[in-house]
Amino acid sequence: MDEKDVISDDLSRRIDAVAARSSMTRGQIIEDALAHGRSLAWHEKWIAGVQEGIAEADRGEFASDEELAAVLGKYGSI
Template sequence: MSVTVHITPELEARVAAIAERTRLSPSEIIADALQNGHSLEWQERFVERVAAGIAAADAGEFAHDKDINAVLGKFRPA
């Protein structure tokens, strides 16, 4: 099925920016929004958080075993 939707230049630019950063097509970005309820704002925030996580990992910022065990211990039954 093929559908044509007219959107504002601003929305088109946002979709294009998300598509470029995620290596998805604009159609895939719009389909995700429709199928999963992921608004452009949600997708933009998601891409930013992933980029921040990758940057942190590239900088060697990982959780240490002691920190992970402390969190896991917090939620283990007594």
């Protein structure tokens, strides 16, 4: 049985959208939800956060040298 036989069209479209914007396959997204409890909404929120972070960096809204030094001083170098 194909998973599309048991998943609503809306849910299937959302899974496809997450797969298209990530490096995960449909099966990996479904397995991640079942094995690790990461819901589709979690994946969508995570991708949106990553995209917003990239947009902020593209606009130059990134940590200043002083902010970066403070974090590295607190947690050590990367």
